[in-house]
Amino acid sequence: MLHPIPEFLYLQNKTMTMYNKRSSRIMPAVILAGVILSGVSMLILSCRNQPEGSGGSGLSARGSGNGPDGAALYVQYCATCHGTDLRGGNAQSLLDGVWQFGDGYGYVRRNIEFGIPHLGMPSYDDVLSGDEINALVEFLYAEQEKAGAVKPDPSPTLETMDYVISAEIWADDLEIPWAIVFLDEDTALVTERPGTLRMVVKGDLLEDPVKGTPEVLHEGQGGLLDVNIDPDYRKNRWIYLSYSHAIEKGSGDERPPAMTRIVRGRISNMEWVDEQVIYQAPHDTYRTTRHHYGNRIVFDKKGYLYFSIGDRGAQDQAQDPARPNGKIHRIRPDGSIPADNPFMKEGLPTLYTLGNRNPQGLSVHPETDQVWEAEHGPLGGDEINIIRKGVNYGWPVITYGRNYNGTAITEHTAMEGYAQPVMYWKPSTAVCGIEFYQGEAFPAWKNKLLVGALKYEDVRLLTVAEDRVMHEEVILKNFGRVRDVGLDLAGNIYVVVNQPDRVIRLSPIRERVGQ
Structure with missing residues (x-):
């Protein structure tokens, strides 16, 4: 059943910049900063090194005597842009519950420390100490709490450049949904990271999950991950799952080692049957870390199956061809290996x-048959890549990101022998599931790339031409952390979000062509 989302906010046209490393320049792109309060511009777009007390702030510069005074720091560095009462000025209000560039203490702290360069916000890591930044973030959250700030509900009606769109809750009561795929016009499968495979029929989430699916290691970022169907599903009924698979602890292991595994099976009377393991890494390559599993599964027109495995927290192993982690893999749907694989x-x-x-x-890509990839960077440097046979994408030898503590990973952003991404984001959006648009519901978006983001809680529409991104538009924002984007057979868009855990359906109301 579809549930309307309370109407509260309206979309506004905004301008941002995006990096296109093919052209080595910053390209303007009109975006729709969807579902954010009117007048919101950016997070903490502060004026640096303002004289203490500038702007005549009415805030009391109270200090405990035990450490930095967050209120005084706000008066000195932030009040000119964000207002003496934190309710906005040249930059957004900090009391409205909306954190446009990531909600949470860590995100806000990083934005202050490292800035948001592409929107003009400078970094403060050379101006404020770590304790001072902590004090400032604590002050901001304390003031929000006093003001009773509540994150507003997003609007059920979105305005994009091409369409007015309806956004409806299509499925909820989920637990960390991770991926979605449609089996037919009415039926979809949704993976839940704790290990359950759920079925949704005509918008109704069936009460019981599919029985007998593989046991997963649900720790950290691990669990049941992607789901996809065979290109010939109507005939063979094969369904593919990826998940974190654990083996028994070895001597000296603190916890069971694990790695991404791919299986296929069928569903009969809500039971998982006929399971076959089509990819399992050598056990001596399993790792006891609990993050960076990847994983997505796609098929090209030739019938090859591609899947991704993250570096599993061992960044140098991404360059080691004897290790499975930090790579894109190619196999056949039955698990056999093409003879012309490059390594x-x-x-x-x-x-x-x-x-x-x-x-x-x-x-x-529906026309070129090229595999496109979205990749998490560290602190900055999220990437869009076109996957080509035998290519080295550089991690960690080259990157546009930094370690989470701000230190350099490498001094190189480009080197001979390593591919440059089609596009990168700095700061990171926490780019996640992507999907090239196909369908009749939104014909103006044919072959455009839908890109979800966890941190920025948005879906972006990228206009691509050959190996370039020509335009970027935010079509949805603030519905939750976007984990995956999928399509039904008619071309309606389904957005899998966490916090809250649900699936949002986007369908057209009317076109805006010529307006």
Whole structure:
């Protein structure tokens, strides 16, 4: 059943910049900062080094005597842009419950420390100490709490450049949904990371999950991950799952080692049957870390199956062809290995690329049949790549990101022998699931790339031409952390979000062509 979302906010046209490394320049792009309060511009777009007390702030510069005074720091560095009462000025209000560039203490702290360069916000890491930044963030959250700030409900009606769109809750009562795929016009499967496979029929989430699915290691970022169907599903009924698979602890292991595994099976009377393991890494490559599993599964028109595995927290292993992590793999749907895979002699036979940090999205271009990939960077440097046979994408030898503590990973952003991404974001959006648009519901978006983001809680529509991104538009924002984007057979768009855990359906109300 579809549920309307309370109407509260309206979309506004905004302007941002995006990086296109093919052209080595910053390109303007009109975006729709969807579902944010009117007048919101950016998070903490502060004026640096303002004289203390500038702006005549009415805030009391109270200090405890035990450390930095967050209120005084706000008066000195932030009040000119964000208002003496924190309710906005040249930059957004900090009392409205909306954090446009990531909600949470860590996100806000990083935005202050490292800035948001592409929107003009400078970094403060050379101006404020760590304790001072902590004090400032604590002050901001304390003031929000006093003001009773509540994140507003998003609007059920979205305005994009091409369409007015309806946004409806299509399925909720889920637990960390991770991926979605449609089996037919009315039926979809949704994975839940704790390990359950759910079925939704005509918008109704069936009460019981599919029985007998593989046991997963649900720790950290691990669990039941992607789901996809065979290109010939109507005939063979094969369904593919990826998940974190654990083996018994070895001597000296603190916890069971784990790695991404791919299986296929069928569903009969809500039971998982006929399971076959089509990819399992060598057990000596399993790791006891609990993050960077990847994973997405896609098929090209030739019938090859591509899947991603993240670096599993061992960044240098992304360059090692004897290791499965930090790579894109290519196999056949039955698990057999194409004879022309590029690393057959020097490494693992399933490898198709090297140097991929944590690929969270894969999608195949409907016309070119090229696999496009979305990859998490560290602190900055999220990427969109076109996946090509035998190519090294550079991680961690080159990157546009930094370590989470702000230190350099490498001094290189480009080197001979390593591919540049089609596009990157700095700061990171926490780019996630992607999907090339196909369908009749939104014909103006044919072959455009839908890109979800966890941190920024948005869906972006990228206009691509060959190996370039020509335009970027935000079509949805603030519905939750976007984990995946999918399509039904008619071309309606389904957005899988966490916090809250639900699936949002986007369908057209009317076109805006000529307006």
